[in-house]
């Protein structure tokens with residue numbers, strides 16, 4: 001069976017590997033000159049520096065995605081457990097180190113915020129562990145979810161733990177009174193680009209994934225993971241064409257017959273689209289729009305930059321919270337503007353991934369949230385980020401900004417995305433049920449892999465989307 005994979009992001013690479021491992025003849029077409037998609041990299045003064053993800057969670061999702069090829073993630077890359085993983089800082093002087101092991105985080109919370117806060121977090125983590133044990137098999141690892149699942153006996157029996165009718169924020173405030181902890185836990189909504197006051201409380205299981213299962217680095221940087229997936233795909237016979245943007249998916253009598261790239265037509269029995277779904281329905285195959293759910297509100301975008309930093313960086317990942325974090329979400333989702341006083345995230349690859357640094361400085365990746373589709377002038381935001389990082393001592397006065405990307409530039413690099421980082425947002429309780437499935441109904445041979453399809457954005461979920469696309473494709477071909 002000949003399959004063309006459009007796009008070589010994490011979902012596309014995992015799909016290509018899974019299909020090739022089952023004997024398919026796989027070609028992967030990539031518009032950009034290199035693989036990785038949003039998990040990209042740039043060269044700064046001789047160092048390859050990641051421009052996208054900085055934290056890997058749920059490595060076992062990659063094991064699941066690569067199982068068809070008989071490979072585990074740790075066969076491909078070495079994982080790093082940064083110590084501490086995060087340093088959360090607030091304007092009132094509170095600085096809270098957080099670790100990859102929950103017991104160390106709890107000790108740290110007790111030291112910094114007191115024993116009540118420790119007890120609150122421990123209870124919260126016990127609760128979200130239960131949420132995760134229900135959500136993971138039913139929504140994350142499951143090949144798809146349907147609205148009818150919400151009424152299945154197993155879900156109905158689990159509603160108290162899943163809390164789909166409560167928001168993340170409401171569920172946090174019910175259990176946690178300590179204001180710094182509330183900020184820390186609310187921020188996990190942004191891990192899929194959502195609003196903690198609107199996303200269902202089920203998503204509080206993200207706290208379990210990071211705080212209990214652990215946040216990891218990839219030795220050398222996230223680009224090592226992309227390189228390893230690319231190498232594995234090649235080893236299994238995937239043929240790559242870089243700089244080849246697909247322009248149309250060709251369909252005849254409800255069945256995929258090939259793909260077109262400006263002037264070139266290649267026949268295929270199946271297509272896995274790893275581009276944003278809106279690019280498929282807007283450009284590559286507009287007739288697919290009628291077959292797929294409305295994508296809803298996009299997830300957040302962001303302004304990102306990389307400094308050549310000489311300041312004192314104490315943790316792999318630093319979050320500088322503003323005075324009132326709740327205002328960030330009002331600006332982002334009601335005002336449709338970047339926050340006037342944002343939470344500033346900074347990640348040091350040398351600490352997060354044991355990646356190389358320069359002799360006199362290190363790369364410091366930084367990000368603030370911005371609405372998808374925002375096209376305003378990012379210069380004031382960049383200046384604000386510099387001032388905040390400088391005041392916190394992470395940057396020296398003259399440290400240069402060596403690379404940056406605005407939401408509008410992100411949108412241009414990833415057609416259809418509007419610059420959204422994680423596909424559709426989860427800003428209502430139906431979001432999981434409205435996400436496009438991995439098999440496009442009504443068009444035989446067309447599959448979706450990537451952050452804008454089930455189960456959603458973030459590297460581990462994209463890997464699982466690749467796995468589900470492969471399973472659907474092989475099942476339809478009678479080769480599962």
Ligand SMILES: Cc1cc2nc3c(=O)[nH]c(=O)nc-3n(C[C@H](O)[C@H](O)[C@H](O)COP(=O)(O)OP(=O)(O)OC[C@H]3O[C@@H](n4cnc5c(N)ncnc54)[C@H](O)[C@@H]3O)c2cc1C
Nearest residue numbers: 007009011031037038053054055245246275450451458459
């Ligand atoms: C700044 C930033 C920070 C992030 N931080 C994290 C993090 O810390 N942890 C985490 O897990 N995730 C993070 N993410 C999210 C994560 O990077 C994405 O969810 C994931 O990498 C997306 O993978 P994907 O499979 O959806 O493919 P994408 O990365 O969306 O790639 C799609 C590919 O398709 C190609 N393409 C599009 N159209 C065509 C066409 N017509 N023809 C050929 N090719 C085409 C594109 O060029 C691209 O290479 C971050 C993302 C960004 C941008």
